[in-house]
Structure formats: C-alpha cells, structure tokens
Amino acid sequence: MKTLNIIGAGRLGKTLGRLWQQAGFFQVQAIFNRSLDSAQAAAEFIGAGRAVAALELMKPADFWLIACSDSEIAATAERLANHLGERENIAAFHCSGALSSQVLEVLRPAAIASAHPVHSFADPLRSLDNFTGCSVALEGESSATKALAEAFTTIGCEILNIEAQHKSLYHAGSVIACNYLTVLIDLSLSSFAAAGIDRDSALKLLEPIVLQTAQNNMALGPENSLTGPIARGDLETVANQLKDLTSTAPELAHHYRQLGLACVELARRGQLSDESAAKLIELLSEPMR
Template sequence: MTRPARLAVGVVSAGRVGSVLGAALARAGHTVIAASGVSDASVRRAERLLPGVPLLAPDEVARQADLVLLALPDDALGPMVSGLAATGAFRAGQIVVHTSGAHGVGVLAPAAEAGALPLALHPVMTFTGRPEDLERMAACSVGVTATEADEAAWNVGEALTVEMGAEPVRIPEQTRPLYHAALAHGANHLVTLIADCVQLLRSGGVRTPERLLAPLLSAALDNVLRQGDRALTGPVARGDAGTVATHLDVLARRAPDLLPAYTVLARRTVVRAREAGLLGGAEATEISNLLDDGRDA
C-alpha cells in the first residue's frame, strides 16, 4: 500500500465529520492549511479540533490544498463540486475526497476532468464533532470507492484511511447506493426504533427505560452480529401467537402510531425466523394471519 506524501489539506466544511477527519489527517502528519465554516458551531469545532487553521471561503480552501476534503451533506455535494470546478479551484495532481456514503466518485467528475484524483471515503460511524471521535476512528471502517480500473487510486484511498486509524473496505461504485441504504436502514432506523421503545416504557410509568433497555439491546446487537438469524428470540420467533395478539391490542389502544412499524417488523421477523428454521410453517401462517388482521387471533 503506497503511503501518500505529506499533504496540504483543505477542509470543506468544518462540520462534525470534516473537523474530525481533518484532525485525524493532521495527527497522521499532514498539514491542514485552511477550512471553511460559517456557523457558530463550525467555528467552535474548528477552534477545538483544528486550532490555528484559518477559515476561508470554500474556493480559497480548495485552491490552496493538495488534498481537498469535502465533508458535505449528500444533496449539497454535487452543487459544491460543480461550483468549485467553475471557479477553477481544482487542478491536476490534487486529491479530491468526499465523505458522503450515498455517492461514489461519479459526483466528483468535474474535479476529475480538471486532472484531480477522485476518492470517496465514508467513515462508518456517527460523529459528535468532539475530540473523542478521533479515538473512535480506531474502531471503525471506512467505505473506500475509487475509479474502478485505477488500482493506484484505490491504494491511495486505503492508505489515507489507515493513516487516519481506520480500516478500509472497498465499495464498488455500483454498490454505493445499496451500501448506503443498508447502513441507513440499520443505524438510523435503529435509533428511531429504540427511541420508540423508550417512549413506550416511559408512557407506562417506567422511570429509567434507558437503564432497563441497555443490557438487553446491547446483547441483542452483539448476538445478531455474531450469530445472524439464529439470534432471533421473542414471541414471533417462538410462535407465541397469543402474546403477539396481546401486543397488537395494547399498541392499538395505547400507541396506535407505532402499530404499523411493529406489524411490519414482525412480518419480517416471521420471514427470517421461518427461513432460519426457528419457526414452523403452521406457526408462521398463524402469526402472519394475525398480523394481517391486526386484531385478536
């Protein structure tokens, strides 16, 4: 794996991701020469994680950098790349990296046309924009995408990832939308699901639902990552139709807005438990019919 030379890094912009990755690159020996950021939060993050780095307009940041780090929301990335290209901010020999999980290197075509090397480096973790994120980088992977036939570009992306302390995982360009959908479905919807669980328990008078849930959910996550579908437990996987009927009834009365989500996930659990051999055909049919009816069996 080829180690990149010491690079002048420009960060666009100093949000939660950009400030942390800029700091990680600085820790690896590169020099962050400028960053962009206009909100008070971005300014504070830059002061904390990129001390002494001047805050400039995005085109000035990109024009000065050997490595341009574009840490922008998915929908803002394309317009920013086009705008920077229109100002002549990209040049041959630059490395232009974005951190979006939803995009591959196609979105960086204007930079590539100017002679820059395009890379997509998506850290698979959530960021707070605080110094502890730097230590968490050591436990995370980074989805690396480069131009398909350019092995040298893949090597550069992997080397930068290793320098930041993370583990590179190659994600082909055509896989990028599916990759991001899978991550969002798991991480983002998990937060929604757990927040709903906390809300349900609190509405029932449980004072510390987070403490109640923490060991259960931690064990469930660990088990599924180790065992896959064999980790399934609970009334659906056991075929306890009476318990599922009770759940449907109490949710219909106490939390009707959560009933559709419970029903959809229970249906998926039936399918996965059946395919894993945990649930017999008769039990699967009984629970599926119950879920379709949405009322007592």
C-alpha cells in the first residue's frame, strides 16, 4: 500500500485520510497540524498515522496532501520543499478549489496536482456517510492525476479532469451555485420576516419548494425549471413586489432588481416574448438618481 502524509488534517484532511485508510488505498503515515493536539485528534479520527510536532519530523511518504487553508498552501509547500530536497518518485497535491497545482511548483521534481472534491466538509462524521458520489476536479501532472483518479474512485468519487488555467472559473461555478444559494435563502428569509413570518415557519415553508426547485434544475436544466412572475411576463406582480420591497426593505429591492434582470435573460431562452422582456428590463433597472 502507498503511504500518505497529511499536512493540515482538518475537516477535509482527516475525512479523506480516514476514507482512504478504511478502503486500504493509502496507509496514513504522519500528520502535521498547527497544534500537536489537533494532529493527535486527527490521527485518532483516521485510526492511523503518527502526529508530529514539526513538519521536518515527517518521514518521506509516496504521497503528500497539503490540506491547510488556501492562504497557507504556498508557504507550506516552500517549507516542505526545504524538508524534502530534490526528491523524485513522490507526489504532492492540495485540495483547494480556487488554486491550481502551480502553487506547488516549488516541490518539483515531485509530481504535483490539485484535487478538489465538490463536497462540503462541514462535519467530518457526516461526510463519512455522504461523501460517496461527489465529483473531484483533477488537474496537474499526469502521473499524479492518474494515481489520484484511482485514489478518489476507490472512495466512490466521479472524476472530472480540468486545465490549470480554468481552475478559478471552475471554482466560481461552485461558488455561485452553492454559496450564492445560501445568500438567496438568507435574502428570502428577510423578505418573509418583513411580511411578519418567523424564521422557523419560513424555513419549513421553503424546504420542500427549494429542494424541488433544485431537483427540477438538475433533471430539466434551468430553462425548463423557471416559473414565477418573470417567466410568465407578469409585469403587474413584479411592479407590486418591487414597490413593497422598496418601501419596506430597500436593500432587498436592490437584489431583487439585479437578480430579476438575470431572470429575464433566462426567461427569454424560454417562453418570454421580446416585448415583455423589454418592459421587465425597464421596470427592473435601477432608477436614475
């Protein structure tokens, strides 16, 4: 079995470490975190690996996972390069969605790669149960990406190969769908609150329709999932909502306008006529100051 050292066994690092250890794909060998206590807790969670107090105490391994926060990856790679020297036949990778493998350049001649699992590791115990089926975007040197494709496939992932120069746009795609969805739900709760509906009732009301909307989008695509006043070209409803939001929650009116304009463009790809679209765009555009 190939050996794996983990620098930064936090939420992602310890989850992957345990999944690979359990699957018998990698033998987790050494773990280095900022604090020794945290590294020891990670070793317990993984069920393998020796916690070390300094990166320089890590014995050479076949694979090195740098899973500290994105802002620490470059400096950690530099420190690791000083520790390893010009070592060949090893691979080093990180799991950031935003950075490419180029941030590990200093580690050459090691084979470098980035592997971004499209999964939220909010709670490692929950991730152990629901990680299977997630996609992993791989990029970097082929000897490393080939081996990592096998490693991630073994723990139930789908592989997506991307180019280093597309990494940032690729990551923006996940940010828009996942992080902005959370923002949308928060904005929606503010509108419900302005209507006197408490948070718990609003969340209960939203859960089935938000989940159904997400499922419709996955099955039918956005063009065929869009419903509501803009898709119908219902100008009166849009005008009334905009008037009420402007007088009760002006900050929401701004977002309603901006997203409404994007909604018009999507609706145009469906049934919305050019005439209705033009009227909606005029209505939704920010008023001149």
